[in-house]
Amino acid sequence: MSNVFEFVAETRTDSGKTAARAMRRGGNVPAVIYGHGEPQMLSLNHNEVVKHLAHEEVYSHILDVIIDGKTEKAILKGVQRHPAKVRVLHLDFLRINLADRIKVHVPLHFINEHNGIGGKKGGVASHTMTNIEVLCLPAFLPDFIEVDLLNLDVGHSIHLSELKMPVNVQIVELTHGADHDLAVVSMQASKVTAE
Numbered sequence: 592m593s594n595v596f597e598f599v600a601e602t603r604t605d606s607g608k609t610a611a612r613a614m615r616r617g618g619n620v621p622a623v624i625y626g627h628g629e630p631q632m633l634s635l636n637h638n639e640v641v642k643h644l645a646h647e648e649v650y651s652h653i654l655d656v657i658i659d660g661k662t663e664k665a666i667l668k669g670v671q672r673h674p675a676k677v678r679v680l681h682l683d684f685l686r687i688n689l690a691d692r693i694k695v696h697v698p699l700h701f702i703n704e705h706n707g708i709g710g711k712k713g714g715v716a717s718h719t720m721t722n723i724e725v726l727c728l729p730a731f732l733p734d735f736i737e738v739d740l741l742n743l744d745v746g747h748s749i750h751l752s753e754l755k756m757p758v759n760v761q762i763v764e765l766t767h768g769a770d771h772d773l774a775v776v777s778m779q780a781s782k783v784t785a786e
Contacts, residue, residue: 622682709778748777
């Protein structure tokens with residue numbers, strides 16, 4: 592966890608759609624932080640939020656949410672965006688206790704797609720997942736999970752149980768039993784190769 596993301600927020604007392612609309616018109620984003628204490632309604636600067644959300648790591652990092660000058664550790668649990676405009680409508684933060692395990696979605700990074708066994712045969716990687724939910728203590732939260740396709744041949748797949756996970760990090764899906772060992776990526780013959 593190299594980057595520390597700081598979200599500077601102020602508490603707000605006005606709630607409801609009218610207050611939220613007025614806040615957005617003023618260049619701010621309404622938000623809420625909950626867990627480990629009372630929920631708090633917040634207001635954040637829209638431009639600063641957009642800058643942070645441009646980084647993939649922000650979705651799988653422990654964040655510093657600075658509320659009226661006081662720092663709280665949290666993770667980003669939800670982002671509501673405008674369907675047509677580059678506009679963030681609402682954020683949900685979850686406070687964390689560094690001694691408690693947390694569930695977080697972490698992105699998958701695929702490597703060796705084209706220079707692996709299947710890639711050299713003209714195979715095309717079909718990704719069935721782009722992220723996975725992990726369970727771990729905040730100190731062990733990875734930025735991403737690497738999926739190496741070097742030895743993936745055409746017609747074969749890589750499943751959740753085959754991912755190389757960091758120490759002390761569990762895949763949530765696998766805690767539900769062997770029938771949840773889903774395929775993450777498969778190498779398929781391209782139509783050109785098949786013909």
